Amino acid sequence: MIDLLTAPFVEFAFMRRALAGCVALSVGAAPVGVFLTLRRMSLMSEAMSHAILPGAAVGFLWAGLSLPAMTLGGLVAGLAVAMLSGLVARSTVLREDASLAAFYLISLAGGVLLISARGSSIDLLHILFGTVLALDDDALVLLGGISTVTLIGLAVAYRPLVMECVDPLFLRSVGRASGPVHYAFLALVVLNLVGGFAALGTLLAVGLMLLPAITARFWAVDLSGLLPASVVLALMASVAGLLVSYYASLPTGPAIVLAAGALYLASMLLGPRGGLVWRLIPARHLEA
């Protein structure tokens, strides 16, 4: 039994690399996802992942299937969309979701156009579904770097970030941290989506970021519980997804996200914090 779980990783270097990449991604992306869900920006990351596509496509057209080129392109496109929509939201009547929607649609349409004009559909599949089983050294360094930057960034900006989530008006009234914190957080989101796009593909980059974060709400109440819970759940989904894809010869990206989805459904039923099953055995209310 234990052998079944460990053998693929012991025997094959590409599985170990995939695991290392997923661990790096889980450690960084899941906490970012917790803040995203708490700020009710869950769907924003989905839009942002689309915004990355044209950048990656430009990188692909320029340098072929080269991870650094595609990553850099995605990073530029994602950061540009994030900053532009943030700027528009802060200086016009548009809310952030509306301005982001406008920019990501422009960006996505541009990306699809670029890929269909120059590439084949096989290339598109590569970009959309990722290459987790072919992570080379560059990709691992990139993923490790991104999760390092993310953890340091979250640690440095933790207090103002929480304040910006709970009471942005108050943070604006006591200092100038509000704008920088908001943009820094958006930059972390983009960074992790680009990392996820290397491992899981653009389409599923959001999965490891959001599903564990959402699932964590069924296991913990406050941030001190949510953040570690989301990381643990992301790691579990990564390992389960890799094993399933190995034994059943399934694409890795979808397998990992589906594993995270299965954890979500199970937690929704059984999670100690508001799981549906617990509603069936209601506890009597307290005296005060």
Next chain:
Amino acid sequence: MAPLPRPAPGGALAFRGLTLGYARHPAVHHLDGTFRPGSLTAVVGPNGAGKSTLLKGIMGEIGPLEGEVVRSGLSRQDIAYLPQAAEIDRAFPISVFDLVAMGLWRRVGPWRSLGRHRGAVEAALAAVGLTGFERRPIGTLSGGQLRRALFARVLLQDARVILLDEPFAAIDARTTDELLALVHGWHGEGRTVVAVLHDLDQVARHFPETLLLAREAVAWGATATALTPENLRRARRLCEAWDEEAPVCRAPAQPHAHGPQDHGSHDHASHDNGPHGRHNHGHAA
């Protein structure tokens, strides 16, 4: 009362021809005058009189269409602001303690430990009657309890100027009395306090000075002389007009050193009531 390190000397806020508004329509129109250091002023006026807009203008949340707010020597952190509808996300999993501790931002910033200030936070919570609520998530507080917590946060901010926008709306009488005691405490410590209020009896009993606002300052001075029935009637009349087709205002908006009675080109500014421009008298100190 929370043990504060020192009584902060109040700061002055002056307005010079200040016009604030939305889509070019003024909500506060050519306002001149000063909140003296250490004064305790109620801002009164009908709905749409520009009271909240004035506070937002002071905070820099909206920029002036014309004129300026002079925050002489006051930094951003010297002004504490309790908005009417706080943008607080009550679903966010944060404890009452952590919410109130945000008031320490000036002292702890983004990185310094809260540990040394634990006592100050607890004292602030005790001052608003929320002892024992430290670990409760903010989502479980009632509206009045959340107001108390926000007052505790203002208390910790230790600001020289305190702006309160309808602080007692939907608050029960006992809580209001306790929070009013806090306001008087701030006044006693020499802080400048400005509160937007609707309860005229409350204003008359607790606030020595009043700014009666109806886009322009209808009256600004000692409460007893500002809140005359005639002034209140005029304020109500001035506020009713929202003219979609309003012509461009050509009145000169040069800075005035003194009170709002000075811009005579406006028929809406009153000329006949005494307290105008007398907000430099010292009865409230």
